[in-house]
Amino acid sequence: DGGITQSPKYLFRKEGQNVTLSCEQNLNHDAMYWYRQDPGQGLRLIYYSQIVNDFQKGDIAEGYSVSREKKESFPLTVTSAQKNPTAFYLCASKRGGSSGDNEQFFGPGTRLTVL
Amino acid sequence: GQQLNQSPQSMFIQEGEDVSMNCTSSSIFNTWLWYKQDPGEGPVLLIALYKAGELTSNGRLTAQFGITRKDSFLNISASIPSDVGIYFCAGRLNYGGATNKLIFGTGTLLAVQP
Numbered sequence: 343d344g345g346i347t348q349s350p351k352y353l354f355r356k357e358g359q360n361v362t363l364s365c366e367q368n369l370n371h372d373a374m375y376w377y378r379q380d381p382g383q384g385l386r387l388i389y390y391s392q393i394v395n396d397f398q399k400g401d402i403a404e405g406y407s408v409s410r411e412k413k414e415s416f417p418l419t420v421t422s423a424q425k426n427p428t429a430f431y432l433c434a435s436k437r438g439g440s441s442g443d444n445e446q447f448f449g450p451g452t453r454l455t456v457l
Numbered sequence: 458g459q460q461l462n463q464s465p466q467s468m469f470i471q472e473g474e475d476v477s478m479n480c481t482s483s484s485i486f487n488t489w490l491w492y493k494q495d496p497g498e499g500p501v502l503l504i505a506l507y508k509a510g511e512l513t514s515n516g517r518l519t520a521q522f523g524i525t526r527k528d529s530f531l532n533i534s535a536s537i538p539s540d541v542g543i544y545f546c547a548g549r550l551n552y553g554g555a556t557n558k559l560i561f562g563t564g565t566l567l568a569v570q571p
Contacts, residue, residue: 346499384460384545384561385500400558432499443507444488444549446559448499 345369346449348433353454355420355427363418363452365433373436374416375446378402378429385432391416420454428456463546463562471570476533478565480546488549489529490559491520495542503544504531536569543567 346367355361365374373392377385387400391410405424410416416435420427430453434446463480470476480489488507492500504515506522506529513520519532529546546562 348499382563384463384563385547386561387558390558430497434499443505444559445490445502445505446547447502448492451497451499453497 346433346435346447348431348449348452350452351450353452355454355456357456358422360419360421361454363420363431363433363454365416365418365449367414367416367433367435367449369435369437369447370413371435371437371447372413373438374410375434375436376400376406376408376416376418377432377434379432379451380429388418388431427454429454461546461548461560461562463565465565466563467566467568469568469570470536472537474536476536476540476567477530478544479528479530480548480562481528482548482560483527484550485526486529486548486550487526488559489520489522490547491518491529491531492545492547493542494545494564500545533567536567538569538571541567541569 349364375390376388379385386402388406389408391397394413397408397410407419430451432451433449436446461480461482490505491503494500504513504520509526510524511522517534521530543564543566545564547559
């Protein structure tokens with residue numbers, strides 16, 4: 343089945359450690375996105391990539407890093423510089439890169455808890 | 458970052474009732490999307506709107522792209538318990554940029570009493 347997968351579903355991290363969240367899609371979509379969701383708030387954009395080997399900062403990129411070496415993969419690293427990393431992280435993808443329609447499709451999310 | 462004004466924040470209704478929620482902005486949008494999110498899961502796209510005045514249905518759900526292009530509405534008719542969840546609107550600004558970034562509303566929590 344085509345879709346977006348995120349792993350792991352739950353992740354625990356000690357303060358001061360970096361951690362990488364996985365996002366894979368087999369929809370052949372060009373664009374991929376990372377969002378952060380906190381209770382009672384809408385989704386906030388961390389990073390996005392419209393094409394392989396290129397990515398752009400979103401609204402809250404500080405303390406995060408990404409790579410886009412393959413079309414189907416867009417891993418997010420939460421670094422120790424992120425001051426409040428406990429949140430629900432959502433990955434999304436969209437066909438057409440910078441063109442095409444605007445419909446983003448989401449993965450199931452990863453809940454990160456910093457102990 | 459900018460967020461859309463979405464209302465109401467929460468709704469507690471009886472099964473069978475109709476539901477209405479909306480999103481408004483001070484900016485003009487060229488796309489409106491409506492998503493539903495179940496607890497602990499990713500949002501699922503319900504309806505996409507691309508033209509001012511457009512009215513689109515998906516089963517018991519109906520959404521409209523406001524004429525002013527600054528708002529959108531979602532209606533759910535004859536609600537059932539599985540409609541429970543958080544509903545988000547999302548829009549793309551009409552400034553001609555090539556980024557295709559979406560701006561999200563803060564969500565409407567819907568609870569349905571059987």
